[in-house]
Amino acid sequence: MGGRGHVSSPSPDRKVSADPLARARALSKVFDEVIGAGGPSLRGRDEGPGPRPIISESWQRSLAARVDPESVAPPLVYSSDDLPTLRADHPLNTVMPLLRSTLVSIADEAMHVMLVTDAEGHILWRDGASSLLSDADRVGLYPGTQVSEETIGTNAMGTTLAVDAPVQIHSAEHLVRAFHAWTCVAAPVHDPDTGAILGAVDISGPLHTAHPALVQLVSTTATLAENQLRVRVAIADERLRMRNMPHLASLRGAAGALVTPTGRIIAGEPYGRWPERVAIAEGADRVVLADGREMLVEPLAEGYLLRAATRTTRSAPRTALSMRFMGDGAPRLLLNGRPVPLTLRPAEVLAMLALHPDGVSGERLAQLLYGEDGNPTTVRGEIHRLRALIGADVLRTRPYRLDATVETDFGSVRAALQAGRVEAALSACGGPLLPRSDSPEIRELRDELEAGLRRAVLDTDDVDLLHTFAGHPLGRDDLEVHDRLVTLLAPGDTRLTAVAMRRARLLRD
Structure with a gap:
């Protein structure tokens, strides 16, 4: 006391x-x-x-x-x-x-x-x-x-x-x-x-x-x-940033910033012109920064988007699509911060369109989704239903493409792995990509991301990262990861007992 x-x-x-x-x-x-x-x-x-x-x-x-x-x-x-x-x-x-x-x-x-x-x-x-x-x-x-x-x-x-x-x-x-x-x-x-x-x-x-x-x-x-x-705050910031960067990108270079629910600015354009924190009153639609700039406040599903109060029609923001398709839960889509319910088939179509931003023909999309037996007529039906969900102005035709600023968890994981940012890749990964999908292209990307993330984590010899991966859906049944952890954890580390018990269960199974 x-x-x-x-x-x-x-x-x-x-x-x-x-x-x-x-x-x-x-x-x-x-x-x-x-x-x-x-x-x-x-x-x-x-x-x-x-x-x-x-x-x-x-x-x-x-x-x-x-x-x-x-x-x-x-x-x-x-x-x-x-x-x-x-x-x-x-x-x-x-x-x-x-x-x-x-x-x-x-x-x-x-x-x-x-x-x-x-x-x-x-x-x-x-x-x-x-x-x-x-x-x-x-x-x-x-x-x-x-x-x-x-x-x-x-x-x-x-x-x-x-x-x-x-x-x-x-x-x-x-x-x-x-x-x-x-x-x-x-x-x-x-x-x-x-x-x-x-x-x-x-x-x-x-x-x-x-x-x-x-x-x-x-x-x-x-x-x-x-x-x-x-x-933990840094990890949460990184996830929030990745999920909401499409909103900032939709400003097309105009001044704007992403703000956490508690008022911290975690990303801004142009870089370096933003305070660390801004006070946003509940229900406020604008805020004045310390340097005198007035910014409009747009509530997002999590946090806020600040944008310049004076804007022209030419710089109107594009639609922002955020896809969370990794993990065992249902696929999740945010359209300008608003949740859109999805089943597996439309999620597969969206994933393919996100992977091919320049657009694909009906025949090519059918092949990517269903292999050599793919039918363009089936694809047209899926496209029709998906356009009703997200809007014809977002899902264009001839070729099929997304006219929006798109952010995906699988894209973030892939980019982080390519840049050698293993911790960011693990933070962005909620589990296997659309695990119930049999689409050839999705299966290939799923395997690529899982193998790439696993190898990147094992190659670091970072005990904390390995321990996090051992509790992750992709690593909790991985005997090699648990073997490595048992070797690297110090004898007095309180995590060792649980890891050793999990390793013993994996050996028995």
Whole structure:
């Protein structure tokens, strides 16, 4: 329940500060003088050493919120039935394996519990020494309770959220007496996208377990969690960029930008003329940039497209088609950001037209789709139905071609592989291309992409990339990938056990 480096060391008596129990006795004396005798008077004390400034300020905030120092436990806000959904929906859920692998083993050995809260101080996760859990239960340190300063006073989790910095709170530095037998260290975890606090990571234990290194450990772990979240944001940005670049390309060189739902600009034309972030009010149809340019705001299926407010008819945007045809789910098509339902046959036609942007004849399209037995009459029927779905102005005839800005996941994977961008190729690939299709051309491209991606991943010897591929639809049943991972993963890597178990199952099968 705690500041960086220097915050962990000041105490009323520096001679005993290295002894947690002696320091606790000194802090208890200060607590009784300041809080216990005649009520708090935290300003202008001249009668001896007082609490550290961070503690004094926290006590003032807590008392102003009418927290009673004689409180027994923080309030229970969420029941055990609420917690699974809260955890699944919280951004920190994705980094819990990292937090557990970094902190829980230490917590077990050092008689601590690890606690993770949301931004409001609700404890969502708890792990650690089983012998300490009953003690934690007695003071309300368990999932579902709220440990903000406003509810239970000065404590590492609540105070770290209040000051937005790592904090160590020892013994009687807690405002509530029930926590005086505890020493706690916490650090905030931030959203790398918005900078907002997502929650706090805390290590708490009995008085005698206090150690200065815990501040650095918890702070570093919070930073590692933020870095992992930052990688996830980068991957999500890349996917959003690939899915929505047709919208930007449809401006035909006019000024425009792609914006995430949170207001970050991830692509723009011309390059270099855009701020990092733009504030878009809900429902706004235009926004003024810091340099005075007024931009129209067009909502997309995900995020926004900014384009210049003054436009000519000549520069009107082309239709944007985005195809997601890789993976086991139904093929998905976005027409100017609007989902269009597709079955396999029209998806096959669209894939062929995307692969042949200059157009193909009916006879050639029939051959590509159905081989030597292909019938142009069958193709004409498919084209007729598809034009009704996406518009005759988008699907042209003589030859058959798409008059639109087209982006496809299979095209993105192929381009990334050709450029040697293996991580981007893996991010863009949701699985096999139209796996139920028997079209000769699609089968050939499917095999090309699967083999190319697999070989590119194996050739990198990048452990993280290999591990990601081992969980991917194309790699989860690949024995060679799991063999390589078992060889490359360090003995202490928490991922090794699961990979080894999966490899054993593949060997049995």
